[in-house]
Amino acid sequence: xxxxxxxxxxxxxxxxxxxxxxxxxxxxxxxxxxxxxxxxxxxxxxxxxxxxxxxxxxxxxxxxxxxxxxxxxxxxxxxxxxxxxxxxxxxxxxxxxxxxxxxxxxxxxxxxxxxxxxxxxxxxxxxxxxxxxxxxxxxxxxxxxxxxxxxxxxxxxxxxxxxxxxxxxxxxxxxxxxxxxxxxxxxxxxxxxxxxxxxxxxxxxxxxxxxxxxxxxxxxxxxxxxxxxxxxxxxxxxxxxxxxxxxxxxxxxx
Amino acid sequence: xxxxxxxxxxxxxxxxxxxxxxxxxxxxxxxxxxxxxxxxxxxxxxxxxxxxxxxxxxxxxxxxxxxxxxxxxxxxxxxxxxxxxxxxxxxxxxxxxxxxxxxxxxxxxxxxxxxxxxxxxxxxxxxxxxxxxxxxxxxxxxxxxxxxxxxxxxxxxxxxxxxxxxxxxxxxxxxxxxxxxxxxxxxxxxxxxxxxxxxxxxxxxxxxxxxxxxxxxxxxxxxxxxxxxxxxxxxxxxxxxxxxxxxxxxxxxxxxxxxxxxxxxxxxxxxxxxxxxxxxxxxxxxxxxxxxxxxxxxxxxxxxxxxxxxxxxxxxxxxxxxxxxxxxxxxxxxxxxxxxxxxxxxxxxxxxxxxxxxxxxxxxxxxxxxxxxxxxxxxxxxxxxxxxxxxxxxxxxxxxxxxxxxxxxxxxxxxxxxxxxxxxxxxxxxxxxxxxxxxxxxxxxxxxxxxxxxxxxxx
Numbered sequence: 001x002x003x004x005x006x007x008x009x010x011x012x013x014x015x016x017x018x019x020x021x022x023x024x025x026x027x028x029x030x031x032x033x034x035x036x037x038x039x040x041x042x043x044x045x046x047x048x049x050x051x052x053x054x055x056x057x058x059x060x061x062x063x064x065x066x067x068x069x070x071x072x073x074x075x076x077x078x079x080x081x082x083x084x085x086x087x088x089x090x091x092x093x094x095x096x097x098x099x100x101x102x103x104x105x106x107x108x109x110x111x112x113x114x115x116x117x118x119x120x121x122x123x124x125x126x127x128x129x130x131x132x133x134x135x136x137x138x139x140x141x142x143x144x145x146x147x148x149x150x151x152x153x154x155x156x157x158x159x160x161x162x163x164x165x166x167x168x169x170x171x172x173x174x175x176x177x178x179x180x181x182x183x184x185x186x187x188x189x190x191x192x193x194x195x196x197x198x199x200x201x202x203x204x205x206x207x208x209x210x211x212x213x214x215x216x217x218x219x220x221x222x223x224x225x226x227x228x229x230x231x232x233x234x235x236x237x238x239x240x241x242x243x244x245x246x247x248x249x250x251x252x253x254x
Numbered sequence: 255x256x257x258x259x260x261x262x263x264x265x266x267x268x269x270x271x272x273x274x275x276x277x278x279x280x281x282x283x284x285x286x287x288x289x290x291x292x293x294x295x296x297x298x299x300x301x302x303x304x305x306x307x308x309x310x311x312x313x314x315x316x317x318x319x320x321x322x323x324x325x326x327x328x329x330x331x332x333x334x335x336x337x338x339x340x341x342x343x344x345x346x347x348x349x350x351x352x353x354x355x356x357x358x359x360x361x362x363x364x365x366x367x368x369x370x371x372x373x374x375x376x377x378x379x380x381x382x383x384x385x386x387x388x389x390x391x392x393x394x395x396x397x398x399x400x401x402x403x404x405x406x407x408x409x410x411x412x413x414x415x416x417x418x419x420x421x422x423x424x425x426x427x428x429x430x431x432x433x434x435x436x437x438x439x440x441x442x443x444x445x446x447x448x449x450x451x452x453x454x455x456x457x458x459x460x461x462x463x464x465x466x467x468x469x470x471x472x473x474x475x476x477x478x479x480x481x482x483x484x485x486x487x488x489x490x491x492x493x494x495x496x497x498x499x500x501x502x503x504x505x506x507x508x509x510x511x512x513x514x515x516x517x518x519x520x521x522x523x524x525x526x527x528x529x530x531x532x533x534x535x536x537x538x539x540x541x542x543x544x545x546x547x548x549x550x551x552x553x554x555x556x557x558x559x560x561x562x563x564x565x566x567x568x569x570x571x572x573x574x575x576x577x578x579x580x581x582x583x584x585x586x587x588x589x590x591x592x593x594x595x596x597x598x599x600x601x602x603x604x605x606x607x608x609x610x611x612x613x614x615x616x617x618x619x620x621x622x623x624x625x626x627x628x629x630x631x632x633x634x635x636x637x638x639x640x641x642x643x644x645x646x647x648x649x650x651x652x653x654x655x656x657x658x659x660x661x662x663x664x665x666x667x668x669x670x671x672x673x674x675x676x677x678x679x680x681x682x683x684x685x686x687x688x689x690x691x692x693x694x695x696x697x698x699x700x701x702x703x704x705x706x707x708x709x710x711x712x713x
Contacts, residue, residue, distance in 0.1 A: 066572060092574030104569035106562055108697045117562055120555075121574035149697075169574065 016043040019173055019204055020065070020096075025074035027057075027064045034060040035071065036228040042173065042206050047199050049207045049215040049236065051249055052225030058208040059101050061225070062175050065206075066098050067091040078173070093121045095172030099179060101208075103162040107151025111142055111161055114150050118168030127170065134201075135164040138194055156187030163194065167203075174198065174205045180214065192218050212249035216240040224249070264317050271314040279312045293347035300344040306332070333538055337531045338523070350651035353643050355534050361642040362537035363599045366544045368622040368638035369631065370591030375620065376629035376695070377552060378584035379564030380451070381459040384466025385619050387446065388439050388589040390473060390611040392596020395435035397493035397606045399426045403485075415500030416514040428499040432540075432597045439593025440586045447585035451578060454567070466616045473608035487608070494605030498529075499536060499598075533602055540598060544591050545631055551587060560584055561694065614671060618645070621674055625681055627688025629695045636690060641677075645670060 020042040027035040035057050042048045050058050063069040065076055067088040076084045083091055097118070105114050115135060119128045136143040139160040145153060150161055159179055166174055176195065180188040192214050199205050199218075209215035216222055216236045224232035224245060232239065239245050260268055283304050290300055310328060315321035336358060343352040353361065367389060374382045397403060400414070405422030413427030426434075450461040477489030487493065498516040500506075506513035512520075515529045515536075551557050559580045562570035571577050600606045618641065626637020653666025666673075681688065687696045 068568065068571060087576065088571040089574045089576040092572070097574075098572050100569060100572050104566055104572070106565045106569060108565060108694050109561070113558070117558065117570075117573045117575075120559065120562075165573070 016045065018042075019044050019079055020206065021075075021077045022061070022065070023075040023077070025061070025064055025071045025076060027060050027069050027071045029060075029069070034069075034228055035064065037074070038064075038225075038228070038230055040223050040230060040233070042204055045199075045202065045204055046221065047195065047205045047207055047219045049209055049212075049219035049222045050225060051209055051212040051215055051222060051245075052231075053249075054210070055227075056225040057228045058225055059177055060228075062098060062101075062177050062206070062208060065091070065175065066096055089121065092169055095170075096175060097166040097169035097171040097173075098175040099159075099162040099166040099177060101177040102181070103158050105150040105158055105161055105165070107149065109150055110147050111150055111153070112146040114161055114165050115142070115146075115168050118165035119170075121169060128168070131168050131170055135167050138167070138197060139164050156183050156190070159183060159187070159191060160194075163191075163198075167198065171203060174203050175208075176205060177208045178210060179207070180209065180211045188214065212245070213240075260318055268314055268317045271317065272312065275312045275314065279308050283308055289347055290344060294345040297344040299339070299342055303344070330542065334535065337527075337534060338525055348652055348655055349648055350655065353647060355530050357643060357646040359530065359534050359537050359602060360599075360646050361639045362534070362541050363595050363602070364619070364622065364642035365635050365638035366537075366541050366595040366598075367592055367619050368626070368634045369541075369544050369548050370588045370595065371619050372588075372623050372628065372631070372634045373548060373551065373591070374584050374588035375623055376634070376692075377557060377564070378560040378581060380581060380584060381455070382462045382585075382588070383459050383613075383616050383620065384446075384462035384464070384469070385588070385592060386466050386611045386613070386616040387469040388443060388592030389596040389599075389615065389619075390469045390606075391439040391442050391589075392435040392593035392598075393600035393606040393610070394473065394487060394493070394596075395438050395593065396428070396431050396597040396600040397487075397496055399424045399431045399434060400428060400497040400601065401425075401493055401495060403488060403493045413502050414497060415502050416498040416516055425497055427502065428497065428597075428601050431601070432594055435593040435597035436590045437593075439596070440590040443586040443589025444582055446589075447582040448578075451581040451585065463613070463616075466613055470608050470611040473611060490608060492605055492607030492609075494607075496600050496604050496606065498604065499533070499601050537598065537602075540594060544594070545635075547587075547591070548631060556580065556583055565698075618674070621678055624678065624688060627691035627695065630688070630690050630692035633688050633690035633692070637688065641674065644673070649673065 018041055020040075022038055022040045025035050025038045026033065038057065038061055040048070040050070040061075050061060052058050060069060064071050065078075065083075067083070067086050067090070070085055074084070075082060078091075078094060078096060081094070083094065083096075086094070106117060109117070115132060116128075119131065122128055141157055142160055142164050145157065150158060153161065163176065163179065166176075179191050179195065183191065188211065195205060195207065196218050207215055207219060216239055219236040222234065222236045222239045223230050224239065232242065232245065234242070240250070287300065287304055294300075306328070310325050313321075315324045318324075337355050340352055340355060340358075345351050367385070370388070371382065371385045374380050374385070402421060402423035404424055408424060409420070409422045411419060411421075411425045412430065414421075414425035415427065417425050446462075446465050450458060450465070453461055473487045473492075474490055476487030477485045479486050498514055500514035500516075500518075501509070501511040503513055505511060512518040512529075512532050515532050518527070518529045518532055520527050552560075559570065559575045562573065562575055563577065563580060567577065619638075622638035622641045623634055624637070625641060626635065627633025649667040649670055653664060656666065657663055
């Protein structure tokens with residue numbers, strides 16, 4: 001099923017380059033299997049969303065990609081290179097950066113220091129300054145609060161800081177893990193607007209979300225995960241209309 | 255009053271801080287003054303000391319342009335002049351006279367070790383219970399390269415001082431030996447670090463504890479290595495004598511620096527200076543080097559990575575901090591300074607013995623770091639100096655004072671580890687972040703840190 005969808009979406013999106021490809025990935029936590037053969041693709045310039053219930057393996061998929069949990073089986077390719085067993089810092093260096101689940105800011109560092117940590121793997125001063133300006137343009141709030149300790153900001157501001165920090169790595173692919181988690185509705189909308197804006201500036205995004213409605217709205221394609229496998233894969237608009245998805249994840253009962 | 259060095263926007267902050275500190279410092283100073291005067295009588299040195307300390311503390315120097323250099327500069331000056339004014343200092347109630355210069359040398363060396371350990375524990379947040387291994391490594395390096403120990407096999411001289419130029423064994427100048435010791439110990443740090451630093455928290459502590467135990471055992475049993483008859487450490491007798499430091503005749507003739515510390519004697523700034531003063535100044539110089547490196551490391555990219563790992567290891571990894579490499583650097587840097595301190599101490603004591611390197615020393619140095627305030631250099635200096643002083647002569651003085659007052663006969667230094675334990679418990683109860691904590695550490699103690707286990711991060 002995944003095959004056919006991949007083919008369909010590929011033809012649908014023209015001859016775009018595949019930037020990330022997961023092929024039958026199996027990942028374990030100790031002896032517990034969290035991913036049971038996950039395959040997915042992200043193409044140049046698109047937003048792909050990964051939706052599903054708690055514990056379906058969405059975050060594990062991201063942790064497999066960025067090297068925090070190496071898969072036991074399967075292949076992960078980024079821009080054609082096999083990154084399955086790369087260490088996290090090498091993955092970051094290659095151009096995949098992440099805003100992790102629960103934001104994971106360095107709470108006692110200032111906003112500025114957090115952003116600088118995001119650029120840890122870079123040493124081009126001018127480029128870092130440019131990225132910083134770009135982040136401040138996307139998130140003016142961060143500029144106002146740049147000397148504040150990250151841990152003392154509101155949830156929405158912290159999420160902005162986490163996304164800004166990920167952007168400081170000048171990623172070729174951005175992984176966003178539950179950016180809307182625990183945020184007030186007004187912030188959720190603002191965050192998704194920014195996701196769209198970041199993508200418009202050219203960065204492909206793999207977006208993990210529980211808020212399926214919003215996620216399918218910004219994404220061009222979507223994958224639905226259930227207990228460690230991809231249960232459904234389709235154009236985002238098609239998934240939003242899918243009966244089963246509507247019932248399970250969008251809370252539409254009619 | 256107009257202070258031109260003060261930016262106008264800082265003025266209000268400066269005044270408020272000045273007032274706050276003046277009240278706090280004044281109360282403490284007054285209490286101290288009354289206490290000392292009652293027990294030891296009034297003395298000029300007491301008033302002078304209080305005046306200097308108040309001037310350093312009460313004025314918020316940090317807020318003045320270039321002011322942040324004032325406190326370190328004055329401190330370095332006073333510490334350097336210590337042998338000159340030590341004899342005219344007042345007596346502290348209970349503790350007795352100020353430490354002798356001899357004790358001050360030991361204190362300085364232990365502070366150096368504490369600062370080395372602080373890099374591992376305070377900056378990177380890795381609990382190391384085997385730091386004594388690095389101290390031992392430094393000391394034995396000095397013993398191998400600056401003593402008659404290998405006399406049966408080799409006779410090698412390189413800038414040796416204080417020994418017969420024909421003497422058998424390695425006799426390398428102490429300055430080269432210190433450098434060698436630092437490098438060797440740094441390498442040992444990496445070797446110990448590579449397998450252990452994959453672990454975290456309690457597991458890391460236990461493994462480092464193991465390495466700390468292995469070292470003195472090797473030292474104790476290394477007189478017949480693998481039954482080959484090769485005598486590496488001379489077993490329980492230890493290795494002595496180790497050559498004294500010195501600059502040798504050539505350099506001495508040109509610069510006036512001491513040729514050999516043990517026999518040195520000269521008139522300098524109106525005081526007769528002997529070997530012990532030179533030992534002291536050299537230790538202070540090494541300590542300054544250590545502090546300088548430590549500060550530079552803390553403020554570097556590497557230092558920021560250490561803080562990131564301490565705050566949230568998973569997030570640090572996700573930001574591209576190479577965990578193993580960064581932690582191993584912390585270990586190597588800590589070991590480096592432990593090696594310097596160990597080599598210099600061995601040369602100072604002119605010998606090294608396996609009994610000097612047991613677990614209690616690891617704990618002792620760790621106590622210095624915790625007591626003073628993890629991560630803060632001033633804190634570690636105060637903590638290290640105080641505990642080393644207590645260990646060297648403070649407890650003896652206190653014991654003598656108690657026995658004299660109450661007519662008892664208690665051997666107080668015998669209970670040293672009990673006493674250190676009590677001090678540590680009291681600190682943990684009332685000021686768990688240490689006497690002079692770093693701002694960041696203080697926050698961590700108040701809020702806790704994230705330490706979620708991270709699977710499979712190995713590279």
